[in-house]
Structure formats: C-alpha cells, structure tokens
Amino acid sequence: MTPTPNSQYDADLHGWYGGAGSFGGRFMPEALIAALDELDAAWQKAMLDPAFLQEFEGLLQNYAGVPSMLYEAHRLSDHAGARILLKREDLNHTGAHKIRNVLGQALLTKRMGKTRVIAETGAGQHGVASATAAAYLGLDCTVYMGEVDTERQALNVARMQLLGAEVIPVRSGSRTLKDAINEALRDWVASVDHTAYLFGTAAGPHPFPSLVLSFVRGIGDEARRQCLDLTGSLPDAVAACVGGGSNAIGLFAAFLDDPDVAIYGFEAGGDGVETGRHAATIFAGSVGVLHGSRTYVLQDDDGQTIESHSISAGLDYPGVGPQHAALAASGRASYLPVTDAEAMEAMSLLARTEGIIPAIESAHAVSGALKVAQERQGETILINLSGRGDKDMGTALEYFGLGTPKETA
Amino acid sequence: MSTSVSVAFEKARADGRAALVGYLPAGFPTVDGGIAALRTMVESGCDVIEIGLPYSDPVMDGPTIQAAAQQALEAGVRTTDVLRTVEAVAATGVPTLVMTYWNPVERYGVERFAQHLYDAGGAGLITPDLTPDFAPEWIAAADARDLDKVFLVAPSSTDERIAMTTAACRGFVYATAVMGVTGARDATSDLAGPLVERTKRAVAATAPGLPVGVGLGVSNGVQAAEVASYADGVIVGSAFVRALLDHPDDLDAGRRALVKLTEDLARGVRS
Numbered sequence: 001m002t003p004t005p006n007s008q009y010d011a012d013l014h015g016w017y018g019g020a021g022s023f024g025g026r027f028m029p030e031a032l033i034a035a036l037d038e039l040d041a042a043w044q045k046a047m048l049d050p051a052f053l054q055e056f057e058g059l060l061q062n063y064a065g066v067p068s069m070l071y072e073a074h075r076l077s078d079h080a081g082a083r084i085l086l087k088r089e090d091l092n093h094t095g096a097h098k099i100r101n102v103l104g105q106a107l108l109t110k111r112m113g114k115t116r117v118i119a120e121t122g123a124g125q126h127g128v129a130s131a132t133a134a135a136y137l138g139l140d141c142t143v144y145m146g147e148v149d150t151e152r153q154a155l156n157v158a159r160m161q162l163l164g165a166e167v168i169p170v171r172s173g174s175r176t177l178k179d180a181i182n183e184a185l186r187d188w189v190a191s192v193d194h195t196a197y198l199f200g201t202a203a204g205p206h207p208f209p210s211l212v213l214s215f216v217r218g219i220g221d222e223a224r225r226q227c228l229d230l231t232g233s234l235p236d237a238v239a240a241c242v243g244g245g246s247n248a249i250g251l252f253a254a255f256l257d258d259p260d261v262a263i264y265g266f267e268a269g270g271d272g273v274e275t276g277r278h279a280a281t282i283f284a285g286s287v288g289v290l291h292g293s294r295t296y297v298l299q300d301d302d303g304q305t306i307e308s309h310s311i312s313a314g315l316d317y318p319g320v321g322p323q324h325a326a327l328a329a330s331g332r333a334s335y336l337p338v339t340d341a342e343a344m345e346a347m348s349l350l351a352r353t354e355g356i357i358p359a360i361e362s363a364h365a366v367s368g369a370l371k372v373a374q375e376r377q378g379e380t381i382l383i384n385l386s387g388r389g390d391k392d393m394g395t396a397l398e399y400f401g402l403g404t405p406k407e408t409a
Numbered sequence: 410m411s412t413s414v415s416v417a418f419e420k421a422r423a424d425g426r427a428a429l430v431g432y433l434p435a436g437f438p439t440v441d442g443g444i445a446a447l448r449t450m451v452e453s454g455c456d457v458i459e460i461g462l463p464y465s466d467p468v469m470d471g472p473t474i475q476a477a478a479q480q481a482l483e484a485g486v487r488t489t490d491v492l493r494t495v496e497a498v499a500a501t502g503v504p505t506l507v508m509t510y511w512n513p514v515e516r517y518g519v520e521r522f523a524q525h526l527y528d529a530g531g532a533g534l535i536t537p538d539l540t541p542d543f544a545p546e547w548i549a550a551a552d553a554r555d556l557d558k559v560f561l562v563a564p565s566s567t568d569e570r571i572a573m574t575t576a577a578c579r580g581f582v583y584a585t586a587v588m589g590v591t592g593a594r595d596a597t598s599d600l601a602g603p604l605v606e607r608t609k610r611a612v613a614a615t616a617p618g619l620p621v622g623v624g625l626g627v628s629n630g631v632q633a634a635e636v637a638s639y640a641d642g643v644i645v646g647s648a649f650v651r652a653l654l655d656h657p658d659d660l661d662a663g664r665r666a667l668v669k670l671t672e673d674l675a676r677g678v679r680s
Binding site: 025 | 464479516517564
C-alpha cells in the first residue's frame, strides 16, 4: 500500500493524466475547491502514514475478506480454449470490489473529523458498500440513487436502508447514475463543512480518480502476485468491465508497465452501439467535460450529455474515468463494447460452467474476454470478476423468464 | 461590438447605488418568449442581463432553474439559440453575459464560441464550474476580444484563491452568498457580508475597481436592499425563473410578474 513511483499514467499535481490539459483536471464550482484541496491533503498525508495504511489493510483483511482469491476456471477455460483466471472480487464483503474504495474513503472521513458521508450509486453496489462502511465506522450516510435504478435494484435499496442509510431517489434528468452524481454534488456544496463525498468510481474531479485508484489498486497487485504464484508467469491479457472504471483501473494499474500484458476494458454496448442505446463511452463517445473531469463523454453536438443505456445499472454511465481516457488515447489499453445480450449469455454461461453467478457488470468482462480468447487460444487471460449477481436476480428472472413457467417457447 | 458590464456597474456607482443583474435561461419558456421576457426585465430596470445556457447536468442549480433549463432542452434549444438570444437582448444596449457550464463551450469550440459571442454583442461569460486555474483557453480567447470573464468566489474560498480569482476576472467578480445551489431563500445569508469584505480586500490588491456582485438566494426588494448595502451588484436568478414558472402557458401574465419583481428589486438596490 505504499504510494507507487510516478509513471506516465499517474496524475500531475493538477490531476491531469497524459499531460497538462489532456484528461482529468478539476472542472468544479469554486465552492467545492476548498473541500477537494482538503481531501487531497488529507489523503496524501494518510498514504504516507503507516498507522493509516495498517488500519486500512487490517480492515480489508479482517472485515472485507481481502485478498480475494484468484480462481482458475477450468470448465470455462475448456469452453474458451484459453486459460481463464478469475479474480474473485465477488466474494468480498458486500459482494464487489467497491468495499475497498469505501473503507479507504470512510477512514479518511474519520481522520478529517467529518461525521456524515454521502454517496451516489448506480447498481447499488457502491451505495451498499458506503452504507456498510458508514455503519461500521459510525457515520451518518445518505445515498443518492436514480429513480430508475431504485426500481431495477430494489434489493440493494433495502440493504442500504437496513444498514441505516437514507436512500434518496433522484428524479431529475435521466434518473440514473449521472443524475445521482449531480444531486450528491448539490448536497455536498451545501454540506461540505461536515460531510465527505464518498465518490464511487475512479472518475470526477482531482483527486478522486487518483484517490480511488490508491484504494482499489490492491485488486491488480494481488492478482499479479497470485497469477505469478499459480502459473509462474504474468497473464497474456487482463480484462475488466468499465463503467466509471474503478474495478478496471484497480486491475490495470498493476500491469501498465508490463508491455507484454494486453489490457482490455469492456464497456456496455447496450442494445448495440449502432442503435445509439449504449454506454460505450470510450468506444463511441467524444472528448468532453463531465462531473469535474475532461474525459470521453456521450454527448450531442451541443455538448449536452446523452443518456446512456445498459441492462447493467453499474455500467449505465455516459462518462468514464480520465485514467481510462488517457490509456485509450495512448493505445496502452483497448476498450470494446459488449451488448446486453452478450453479457446475459456470459452470465448464464459462467453460472452453468463454474457455478458462479456474476454481476451483470462483470459478465460484460467475461463475455469480452471470451471474444478475446478466440484470438488468443492457449493463452492466459485474467478477468476481474468485480461483483456477484445476487442483486441482479430480478433482472435475470425477467430476462431469462426464470421463476415462472414459460408461457411461450 | 460588446459592452463590458463594468460600464453598467460604473453608472450605478455614479448614481450611488448597486447594479441589478437579472438572469433567465435561454429558450425558456421558448426562444422568442425568453427574448421577450428578458427585454421586459431590461425595460423594468435590470442593469445587466445574464442569459443561462441550458445544460443537461447543472450541478450548481437548484430545482427552479433545473426545471426551466430542462423545459428549454426538451423543447430543443440549441447553443445557437442562446447566441441569438444574446444578440436580441444586447441590442437593447444593456450589457449581456452568458452564464454557462463549461462543456457546451468546449464542445462548440472555445475560440469559435468567444468569436460568436462577441459578434452577437455579448459582454462575456460567467462560468460556474470553471475556475481561473483551469481556464487558460477561455482566458486567452476572452482577452483577445476584451470579453468579460466572471469567475466565482465562495464562502469556502481561501484568501489566496479569492486573490487568484479577482486577478483573473474582468467585468465583475461573482460572490456566492451561501454554500449551496441556486434558489430563492427566505433570509439572506450571513456568510455574504464577510465574503464580500474579503473579496474587496483582494480586489484592492489585485484588480482595483473590479465590482463585486452577490448572488444566490436573493428574491425580493428587501433582500436586494440589504445586499446592496455592502455589494456593488445584486444578482437575481431563481426568483425571475419562478415568476415565469408560476404562469405556465401565459407569457403575458409571466411578463407582468417579471415587471413587478424587477421594479421591486430595482427599488431595493436604490434604497
């Protein structure tokens, strides 16, 4: 957990990735700048404080179930014709990689003497993780969630409420993740003296992309070590799903300086990129500014954000973290779309071959990796299985026609 | 030819009063209806006009302005409509600014936007999510055309940042009276006075003569009078939007409400 040396993929002092004025930065109301500076200073100090790092590591191990195992998926490998390794973040407490980020940020909140946390959530995973960390550390917690998402992720709403968090459905705009972020920012502008914003992904204004990476980079560090232990060499390729991109950057960071490891991010292709109903921000978007950083954005000719579409609430976001934008622009990582149908097929396939039900978000990574495997027969592909599918059973039930007798063939 | 808003501030200062700055988003309730409404505000006593560029993700706006901007976007308002609105309002001779989130300008092209704004007679930009330290492109484009650059300071700003901001401003500096989003409030903020004091100190050191305008929460003549006692300008937005929202499908009634509100506020800044 020591800060890693600078590489071309780390931000400069102003939060730019890939050179000043390129991706990242801090496009924010002046009212929030002091809070971002305060957070930046507290985070930098904490990352150099052995006591903080020890507390964070201890919490991850004894509370969150980290390190998660690296699992060799033999039956899926047979199916793919490649050696498939799964980083089992789905087994973490609260069911996804998100717990790493919130424990880090909530510990920082305590250090800064703030008593309340707010968070946005799409699928509900970050909201549940935030509510969990808040409960564990005795902080008040308010979670903003698009109304559309509260409907498709009702189970996670209940979880957050049971954990003592207040869940506020957001009815503005497209009523999904981007609007939840807008509403959380509006709350924060008015509450910043006692409230910390637990940002849920490696996006947003500086220092959030770097800060979130510092708490999730254990995913890649562990996976790299585990892969070396298991196979004696590095994987030929790594793969992760990309919405905002926290699980992906957490995995990718450990392999960026290994030129022989190919890096793939899989975005939500929704109904298909050609239909316009998708969330493939890097693949089909353009450079713009959204939620405080310059990155790839789904936008129209006037710079208005276009609503994204995905069966997976956690990937249904029209922006993406600036680190991914920089990695795409430099060519170090490839970002490709996976449609709703392909993801659901992969969800079913993983369930039937390995007895593992992935989150629909993570199923995008599985599907994309299987496609990559067609060109990489016999190679080793490491997939971040970022979350479990329990929260998605309502969607799966409807999609596959489960739970009730089929009315039509 | 654009007129800097500082001209209007100087005129008000010469009259021994604060300037009244009125805001509406373009395209609300329609593009032409919005132009008519803004002209009504000019005729009734606004010294400076701010025209909002409706944006899909307005993080600094409360429910009132969000509702108006969303209505304008749903009706299909474009950036070019905003510039047309600027042209029509600036033609009255009243200095006219655009208040916009940054992405639409970046998408339009910073140089191109600055030129088209200048061509339309616009005075400059207010940028609620762009601070001077991330604005080199805009500052260069504005300076090349003598356009106003209005940046914001907040109660949470450090003295260093306030000085950095006032040094970069042209036209006036926008002091946000509360920690919060736009919207009418019952009482004026007790954070505004101290912020204006700090800002005036920075102005004296970095930009002598730069007026200080105060916005967020002002909705009537009494509040305007209170703010006018310590600021050079009083900025009102949500209350104007509310006057139109309260008269849906009846622009004439909405404009009568705007007249009444503008006159009340204009009396306030003169008391």
